[in-house]
Amino acid sequence: MEKQRGHVIVLTYPAQGHINPLLQFAKRLASKGLKATLATTPYTINSIDVDTVGIEPISDGFDEGGFKQAPSTGAYLESFKTVGSRTLAELILKFHDSALPVNCVVYDSLLPWALDVARQFGIYAAAFLTNSxxxxxxxxxxxxxxxxxxxxxxxxxxxxxxxxxxxxxxxxxxxxxxxxxxxxxxxxxxxxxxFEQNDWVFANTFEELESEVTVLxxxxxxxxxxxx
Structure with missing residues (x-):
C-alpha cells in the first residue's frame, strides 16, 4: 500500500509570498494521502515548521545569506538556476531507492528550470503560479x-x-x-x-475571488x- 502513494516535491522560490502558498499546497497534497516534500533554500528552511510535510534543502549557491549575499539580481538568478538544478536532481536521487521515490515536481513558475530536471528523470512536472x-x-x-x-x-x-x-x-x-x-x-x-511542456499548471486563486479574470x-x- 505504501508504494502506491505518490511523492511530490514542491519547489518554491525563497521568498515569503512564494513559500506560503506552495507550503499550503503541499499540506493539501499531504492531506489527500500523498507524500509531499517542500524544497527550499538553506537560508529560508529554518523559518518553516510543519509536521505533515517533509522539508528538504536545495541550494541557490548563497547558503549563508540567500539573495542578500548575491552581488546582483542577475547573479543570484543565474546561480539559482545552475546550483538549484544540480541540487534538485540530487534531492530526487536521494529518494530514488526509497519506498516512495519522487514521481512529480510541482515548481514555482519563476523557476522553469525545474521542468528540465523533472524531464531528465522522466517524472511529472507542474508549474504553480503563486501570483493572483x-x-x-x-x-x-x-x-x-x-x-x-x-x-x-x-x-x-x-x-x-x-x-x-x-x-x-x-x-x-x-x-x-x-x-x-x-x-x-x-x-x-x-x-x-x-507552460505547454508541463503536465499541469496550477493557479493560486479561486472562482469567487476573481472569477472573470481567471477564466479570461x-x-x-x-x-x-x-x-x-
Missing amino acids: ASVCSMYWHIQHGLLTLPLRPETMPVSMPGLPPLGFSDLPSFLAHPARYSAYLTMIMEQFSS FLLCLLLSLFSD
Whole structure:
C-alpha cells in the first residue's frame, strides 16, 4: 500500500509570498494521502515548521545569506538556476531507492528550470503560479505587447479584460522602471515560456475571488500555447 502513494516535491522560490502558498499546497497534497516534500533554500528552511510535510534543502549557491549575499539580481538568478538544478536532481536521487521515490515536481513558475530536471528523470512536472490571476493576466499582457512598459502615471488607468480600471498605485512598482529591474522582469516573463511542456499548471486563486479574470487569463494562456 505504501508504494502506491505518490511523492511530490514542491519547489518554491525563497521568498515569503512564494513559500506560503506552495507550503499550503503541499499540506493539501499531504492531506489527500500523498507524500509531499517542500524544497527550499538553506537560508529560508529554518523559518518553516510543519509536521505533515517533509522539508528538504536545495541550494541557490548563497547558503549563508540567500539573495542578500548575491552581488546582483542577475547573479543570484543565474546561480539559482545552475546550483538549484544540480541540487534538485540530487534531492530526487536521494529518494530514488526509497519506498516512495519522487514521481512529480510541482515548481514555482519563476523557476522553469525545474521542468528540465523533472524531464531528465522522466517524472511529472507542474508549474504553480503563486501570483493572483489578475497579476498573471497583467504579466501576460506585457509579454504579448498588449501593455507597454515603462508604466507612467499619465498613461493611467490601465484597462484589461475582466478587471476594473487600474491606477498607477494598483500596479507593481517595478514596472515603472523596467531597465532598473531588467533581470527580475526577465524572470517574470520567462515563467510562461515552457507552460505547454508541463503536465499541469496550477493557479493560486479561486472562482469567487476573481472569477472573470481567471477564466479570461486561462483562455488567453491556452490560446497562446496552442498558437506557438
